[in-house]
Amino acid sequence: MASRLQVSIGQHGERGRKPVNQDFHGSCVPRDRQLAVKGVALAVADGISSSDVSQVASETAVASLLEDYYCTSDAWSVKTSVERVLAATNAWLYAQTRQSQGRYDKDRGYVCTLSALVVKSNTAHLFHVGDTRIYRVHRDVLEQLTTDHRVSLAPGQSYLARALGVDAHLEIDYRSEPVEPGDLFMLASDGVYEHVGAADVQRALADGADLDAAARLLVARALENGSLDNLTVQLVRIDSLQDHAADELVQKMAALPFPPQFAPRAEFDGYRILRTLHGSSRSHLYLALDLDSGQSVAIKxxxxxxxxxxxxxxxxxxxxxxxxxxxxxxxxxxxxAGRPRSSIYLVTEYIEGATLAQKMRDRGRPGLDAVRRIVDQVAKGLRAFHRLEMLHQDIRPENIMIDAAGTVKLIDFGAASVAGVREMAPGAPAATLAGAALYAAPEYFLGEPGTVQSDVFSLGVLTYQLLTGHLPYDVRIPQAKSRAAQRKLAYTPARDHDAGIPAWVDEALRKAVRIDPHARYRDAAEFVFDLHHPNRAFLQRTRAPLIERSPVTFWKSVAFALLLMLLLDLALRR
Structure with a gap:
């Protein structure tokens, strides 16, 4: 496998027998870093003939996709990146439709169909709305990879069920396909694919013709076969695939040697080691002085x-x-960034404070209000990960720092998972447990990949421990490595350890650490909200028994019931 992704692209489009070309197409093969982390993108859009402005919609859709996709976060998956770009484009087109003649007749608005292909690492990602098509080209057959969103009313009569710019909500078909060197894909508008077949494609590709020439031949063949529509075709061949590498920063650091164990007062790369902060079998953390800025930093x-x-x-x-x-x-x-390095290490800000684990050892269990303040900030840090399609996967007291002002910060990303990077190694194992087992979600022990709900589980365990000093399932989670074993696990109510914890808070904890990830909170913010505000559903389920709410009333009721029973017994004896 080559060290970089290489493709050959051929494309051609023309208006054919129509006065205006309402098709639009484009491709982008970026350089260096973006080629590795974003891949190659192609798109074809087809406007509808009943609209005088659909060519604007087609051009906007393709141009926005090819430009904005490469501006999305490197951490996002291809699916998230493209879907968000298309959703924004659809919103703009729909707004234009609402301000035009399409307000009353959408077939005259800023409407188009679109098919897009992104090749990243060794995977092809397909996105589709409408009736343009994507094919995989085999020797004797064209394998259609998209499904037309067209509804037939009668012979010769049909309408588009989905398109960009028609509605405020956009539903996009998505699929991914593994690719190998030599694979060939074709994107085409209906003006081409309705008038050419596999034999035509093979003839166009024969005799070593370059792909641009093949695209022109296919358009010419469709015209010869009677096409009356605009014609657009794109061909892309995978020449070689890239090795797994997230970024040039990672590649450069990987070429460096491991550093020695630093001693106090040692100087290197513009830093002076002051003292050791922490050491383990996996890493060493030092307090150091940046000799250029005079600032204290932490070096891992x-x-x-x-x-x-x-x-x-x-x-x-x-x-x-x-x-x-x-x-x-x-x-x-x-x-x-920017300073040259002589070895592999990580430099971060130095946080003057202590880990949450140290705080818990020194001061014991904090009260409910203090726990809320800590958990609120941890959740905000987690949501910063989740917005970029990252999972921290190692939320525990040792990985949470609290500075002198009470600001909470997440540290240690050694177990983190990044959707955009996982796509670059699709053949890797589905999931590996990289964080602390006692705080890890049950699905990790089944070999399943983590989700946002997995981080919510760890946050729930942390909150439970802060409030009670215990774990919600004791140490049984790591031992339950089958679904049957996990179904037997029982949550220990937090109120069993501390009756002062409100019942509705206990129910919020219970939901956060459900064994089934689909039964948990979908976002850390939802959990935090329920820690502060009594959830009505929880209140209905958790109304305390009368003996707890009013012991005097309870015993008066018991005494009265016993008196009635005694009087009834005496009456029956007479």
Missing amino acids: APSIDLQGDPVYVERFLMEEWIARRIDSPHVVKPAP
């Missing part, structure tokens, strides 16, 4: 004993890549 160095572990090395290298893409006051910040 990998353990030289693990330099032969490729998974560990990749996770360590990814920590800085992740840190540079998150901007949140509740996530530790990396040092400014």
Whole structure:
């Protein structure tokens, strides 16, 4: 496999026998870093003939996709990136439709169909709305990969069921296909595919014709076969695939040696080591002075004993890549980039404070209000990850720092998962448990990939521990490695450890740490809200028994019931 993605593209479009070309097409093959993290993109759009402005819609749809896709976060998956770009484009087109003649007749608005193909790593991502098509070209057949969104009313009569610019809501077909060198795809408008077949495509590709020439031949063949519509065809051949690499920063750092164990007063790369902050078998953390700025920084160095572990090395290298893409006051910040390095290490801001684990050891369990303040900030840090389609996957007291002002920051991204990076190694194992087992969601122990709900589970466990000093399932989660075993796990109510915890707070904790991820909160913010505000559903289920709400009333009721029973017994004896 080559070190970079290489493709050959041929494309051609013309108005044919129509006065205006309402089709539009385009492609983008970026350079260097963006080629690795974003891949190659192609798109074809087809306007509807009943509209005088649909060519504007076609051009806007293709141009916006090819430009804006490459401006989305590197951490996002291709699916998220393209769908968000298309949703924004659809919103603009729909707004224009509402302000035009299409307000009363959508067939005259800013409407078009679109098919797009993004090739990243060794996967082709297909997006489709309407009746343009994407094919995989085999030797003797065209394999149609998209489904037309056209409804037939009668022979010769049909209408588009879906298109850009028709409605405020856009439903997009998506599928992904593994690719290999030599694979060939064709994108075409109906003016072409309704008038050419597999034999025509093979003849156009024969004799080593370049793909631009083949595209022109296919358009000419469709015209010869009687096409009366606009004609557009794109051909893309996969010449070679790239090796898995997230970013040039990671590639450059991977070529560096592991550093030695630094001693106090040692100087390197413009830093002076002041003292060791923490050491383990996996990494060493130092307090250092930046000799240029005079600022204190934290330097994390990998353990030289693990330099032969490729998974560990990749996770360590990814920590800085992740840190540079998150901007949140509740996530530790990396040092400014640009300084040359002589070895592999990570430099971040120095947080003057203590970990949550240290705080818990020194001060014991905090009260409910203090727990809320901590959890609120942890959730904000988590949501900064989730907005970029990242999962922290290692939420625990040791990975939470609290500074002197009470600001909470997430640290240590060695277990983090990034959707956009996972796409670059689709053949890798589905899931590996990289964080602390006692805080990890049950699905990890079944070999399933993590989700936002997995981080919510860890946040729920952390909150439960802060309030009670215990874990909601004790230490049984890591031992339950089958669905049958997990179904037997029972949540221990937080009120069993501390009766002062409100019943509705206990129910919020219960929901956050459900064994089934689909039964948990879908977002950390929902959990935080229920920690502050009594959920009506919880109040209905958790109304305390009378003996707890009013012991005097309870015992008076018992005494009265006993008196009635005694009087009834005496009456029966007479």
